[in-house]
Amino acid sequence: MNIRKATHNDLAKIMEIYRTAQDFMIKTGNPNQWGHRYPPKDLIESDIDNGVCHLICEGENLHGVFALFEGVEPTYEHIENGEWLNDDEYVTVHRIASDGKVHGIFKCAITYCKSNYTNIRIDTHASNVVMQKQIEKNGFEKCGTIYVADGSPRMAYQWTK
Numbered sequence: 374m375n376i377r378k379a380t381h382n383d384l385a386k387i388m389e390i391y392r393t394a395q396d397f398m399i400k401t402g403n404p405n406q407w408g409h410r411y412p413p414k415d416l417i418e419s420d421i422d423n424g425v426c427h428l429i430c431e432g433e434n435l436h437g438v439f440a441l442f443e444g445v446e447p448t449y450e451h452i453e454n455g456e457w458l459n460d461d462e463y464v465t466v467h468r469i470a471s472d473g474k475v476h477g478i479f480k481c482a483i484t485y486c487k488s489n490y491t492n493i494r495i496d497t498h499a500s501n502v503v504m505q506k507q508i509e510k511n512g513f514e515k516c517g518t519i520y521v522a523d524g525s526p527r528m529a530y531q532w533t534k
Contacts, residue, residue: 374436374477376485379426386435387417387426394470398501406498412468420468429471429481437478439469441486448521449494449529455517458531463492469504479507483532491534496527 379387395407420426420440429437446465449457466486471478486493496519497504505528509515513530520526 374429374431374475374481376427376429376481378424379421379428379438381418381421383428383435384414384417384421387428387438388414390435390438390470390472391417391468393472397473397503401503403498403500403502406501427482427485429478431475435472436475437469437471437482439482440467441465442467446494448519448527449496452517452519452529455515455529457494457516457529458514458533459492461492461533463494463531464490466493466495479504480511483511487532487534493532494529495531496521496529499526499528 391407391412392409395409395411398404398407399409417426425440425442427439427441428435429439442465444462449465464486466482469479469482483493493513495508495513497508508530511532513532516529516531518526519529
């Protein structure tokens with residue numbers, strides 16, 4: 374599988390992938406993190422415009438999507454019940470999703486990030502047990518609790534080289 378930046382031509386397929394991920398999250402006991410409302414189309418359009426929306430492809434087939442941000446993530450400035458591994462510059466992985474047709478989407482995205490960056494942060498909802506297992510399996514350490522823009526808590530993780 375390879376990774377490339379998304380274009381607006383990919384938008385319909387990206388939204389299909391997110392719908393599949395939303396259904397999976399609801400079915401596996403995490404109905405509130407995204408529901409059928411997140412991420413909205415305008416946010417994904419903004420991700421594409423800003424060059425942060427990445428696609429995981431097998432040939433011409435799109436199987437996964439994630440947003441990769443460089444720089445400070447405002448919701449990570451305050452952490453409770455723990456601390457970050459360091460205060461070095463980092464990238465943040467957000468909105469990772471799979472179409473469910475191939476395995477290894479998370480690992481592919483994280484391998485890409487690890488090959489390009491030395492400090493990575495990610496967070497997930499307490500009900501998203503599937504994601505927690507993937508994050509931990511890929512070498513991230515749980516650092517504490519952060520709060521996203523709507524005030525809801527997320528489990529925060531970090532990997533450093």
